[in-house]
Amino acid sequence: MPTEKKASTAKKATGRAASKSVAAKNVAAGSAPEADAPRQVTTAPAAGAPRLAVRKTYKLYLGGAFPRSESGRSYVVNSADGRFLANAAMASRKDVRDAVRAARAAVAGWAGATAYNRGQILYRVAEMMEGRRDQFVAEVRAAEGGSAAHAGAVVDAAIDRWIWYAGWTDKIASVYGNANPVAGPFFNLSSPEPTGVVGIVAPPESSLLGLVSVVSPAIATGNTVVVLASDDRPLPSVTLAEVLATSDLPGGVVNILTGRVAETAPHLAAHMDVNAIDLTGVTDPELATALEVAAAENLKRVIRPPAAAPDWSAEPGVGRMTALLETKTVWHPKGV
Amino acid sequence: MPLFDYAPAPESRAIVDIRASYGLFINGEFVEPGGDAGRFKTINPASEEVLAEIAEAGPSDVDRAVAAARHAYETVWGRMPGAARAKYLFRIARIIQERARELAVLESIDNGKPIRESRDVDIPLVAAHFFYYAGWADKLGHAGFGEKPRPIGVAGQVIPWNFPLLMLAWKIAPALACGNTVVLKPAETTPLSALAFAEICRQAELPPGVVNIITGAGGTGKALVEHPGVDKVAFTGSTEVGRAIAKSVAGSAKRVTLELGGKAANIVFDDAPIDQAVEGIVNGIFFNQGHVCCAGSRLLVQESIADHLLDSLKRRMARLRVGDPLDKNTDIGAINSAAQLARIRELSQVGAEEGAEAWSPPCELPSRGFWFAPTIFTGVSQAHRIAREEIFGPVLSVLTFRTPAEAVEKANNTPYGLSAGVWTEKGSRILAIADKLRAGVVWANTFNKFDPASPFGGYKESGYGREGGRHGLEAYLAH
Secondary structure (H helix, E strand, O other): OHHHHHHHHHHHOHHHHHOOOOOOOOOOOOOOOOOOOOOOOOOOOOOOOOOOOOOOOEOOEEOOEOOOOOOOOEEEEEOOOOOEEEEEEOOOHHHHHHHHHHHHHHHHHHHHOOHHHHHHHHHHHHHHHHHOHHHHHHHHHHHHOOOHHHHHHHHHHHHHHHHHHHHHOOOHHHHHOEEOOOOOOEEEEEEEEEOOEEEEEOOOOOOOHHHHHHHHHHHHOOOEEEEEOOOOOOHHHHHHHHHHHOOOOOOOOEEEEOOOHHHHHHHHHHOOOOOEEEOOOOOOHHHHHHHHHHHHHHOOEEEOOOOOOOOOOOOOOOHHHHOOEEEEEEEEEOOO | OOOOOOOOOEOOOOOOOOOOEEOEEEOOEEEOOOOOOEEEEEEOOOOOOEEEEEEEOOHHHHHHHHHHHHHHHHHOHHHOOHHHHHHHHHHHHHHHHHOHHHHHHHHHHHHOOOHHHHHHHHHHHHHHHHHHHHHHOOOHHHOOOOOOOEEOOEEEEEOOOOOHHHHHHHHHHHHHHOOOEEEEEOOOOOOHHHHHHHHHHHHOOOOOOOEEEOOOOHHHHHHHHOOOOOOEEEEEOOHHHHHHHHHHOOOOOOEEEEEOOOOOEEEEOOOOOHHHHHHHHHHHHHHHHHOOOOOOOEEEEEHHHHHHHHHHHHHHHOOOOEOOOOEOOOOEOOOOOHHHHHHHHHHHHHHHHOOOEEEOOOOOOOOOOOOOOOEEEEOOOOOOHHHHOOOOOOEEEEEEEOOHHHHHHHHHOOOOOOEEEEEOOOHHHHHHHHHHOOOOEEEEOOOOOOOOOOOEOOOHHHEEOOEOOHHHHHHHEEO
């Protein structure tokens, strides 16, 4: 896999990157009592003490693989209450470009899959998430704070959102398409089609439900996406990537980059092989304007940041799907 | 010398009454432009005769027009029941039908297009568009955009010179049906039919300020789309200007639809009905002098029938009549402006320099006015500029392909994605190819068909949003 090669190349460059403040520091600092619980720094176990847990490395999700950033960089992710959770990969411009390439390569297969097949796969994502429910609850709670009950409700809503959009895949064309009664002997049909590769800046606050709420409508209709996860709350996105990787979703349909949105988003917005950009997660108005200007270079479709913080628990409506659809109208004469 | 020659059959221009000069149509009245404005002349491109002096709206005029539209939106139009808005639009549609011949002649004089097109295509479609959207005005809750969809507010609309009154209809009819008010700027070379439309609004007793027509060039259009009082921008024109507009509205709350350039592939397979395909190719690129954003400007012909098809095409082209737009026998009229003619000549020159072979039928061009003979280039590669750039004139680039996959790849090998054509007798092939073409409109075994019920608009750098049909409402409803 080329991505693995890049990861190993990047390792060699670690020395250079280490001089920066964001250097990788993959040193075992302690153990966590349970593999799926938020990490806590504890003292090293004495002989005969309980088993030392195996930690997870949080990496990018790119073309169906899990590489580190080609830059070799990582950054510290803390919990809502300030505890160290992990070193997440810090994506670079090159990672953005690799992700766009992977997303473009996946368009033909995913857009060309039957709507029924896409619905099956989105439903499968929900099944896989349900199986990891406790892990998601723990990660969401660690990232966002609050009670376990609240985190549980958020995870349930995220799972149900996949199911909602799974059901839309083979219905949106009936609802949004039209047979047009033109004034002449012609067959005339308008059908929605995916716009292609969509760049998404995920919501910074809602680390899982917000993320699922922007990714699932984009891919339900056949787009492929490059997602910039929440800067400070990226860990649930990596676990979601593990779910996607085991849900029969073809590699490259969803690519998830962790890191600093202010660094990566301009490259995504300016990329000439991206068809649309969703700025829902951009909170800085100046950055949003700059990204929209960059997106205009190849006339990307733009979803602007919301005027007010969205209520992710509400029923979404079809707007997030239709904003990323093109309408194709086919004419043919009638005659015998 | 043909057996029978055509006798001239000119349409009388006595039916139109062009004033010596025109003001701006703001708040239901023709007004003189403010102090910061200039004047320019509109000419007949077939004779270079000056038709009228036109006001060039400056920033203060744009302010006035937007304020009038805002006032009309807030006090009258935005709160009027849909059924009443519908009746105004029906009235406008009827008046257009009543004055159809006059409008057709006026359009041909100002634009240079053959009277046969303005009479049989442009003006009937204008009336049809107002009829179509009139019917929607009191049924918006059934359109799929919510039970009680609301208008957006004031629309700033900028339209091109290739179908002046038709583009006005595409913009104004859905905007008004949805409850918005408009400030529209026609192209600087073709303002007369929009100014005639202003009179039609008065005849229909449309409330003042609902439709405002301001004339001018690019600067006026820029001032309009960047005006902070505009809630919705609709533009039809070049991709270059569309890109600039997309940048200028960045960071604002303005809604935007853009209908931009194209470089459509017209794909002819070896099993196509050749005579019909030839008619479609001619209609695709020579309709309206090729001044059509969705023109079939790249002919992709399957290699095995290329020679045969090109022979037929050349025979057909030799029968095209180029000349007086007001002559009812004319197929190809005048190029709209000296600037456009220069652009067509320049790109044709580049085509020849890059190694493509040009062919035109023998045809005598009038000595005055702007004219360009119908031209095809053969031996064109995908890298040639004439295969990549929009010429917007009667110039066809011919490329060949061997397999359906190659046809699709070549057709999609463009930053544009407005339209495409497919010619084959095999139904399953039509549907499979239509699925793979990245274009907003696919004409199969036909070309350049338009209807108010049928959505129109592009993929990729051909812009975004749809005009026409139920889809066309979305751009003018808040959500």
